[in-house]
Amino acid sequence: MDPNRCREKLRTTQHLYRVDRRDISFLRFILEAYDGMAVVTTRDAAQGIVSVTVAPGCETLIAEVIASLAAEGEIYMEPLAAGVTAGHGQEFECTSFT
DSSP states (O other): OOTOOOOOOOEEEEEEEEGGGHHHHHHHHHHHHHTTTTTEEEEETTTTTTEEOOOOOHHHHHHHHHHHHHHHSSOOEEEEEEEEEESSSEEEOOOOOO
């Protein structure tokens, strides 16, 4: 393993969505079942605004889960204009296990 590979800092990404407020708990249950990959935070319960914070390296899987839920009609998720605020998430130091 390259010892320099983990010298970079990893950041979470955050996506904002508007969902039916009755679906907030369902969305949280589904996404947080993928332990450590995503966290759903309610920003405004009355308007159904949530943020989905995604761990580094998990963006593709979480995007696929969200797309699948939407395609199957399980939940409506409207991405908000703020979209991804990459680089504003929490920063993590990569650790090497060599």
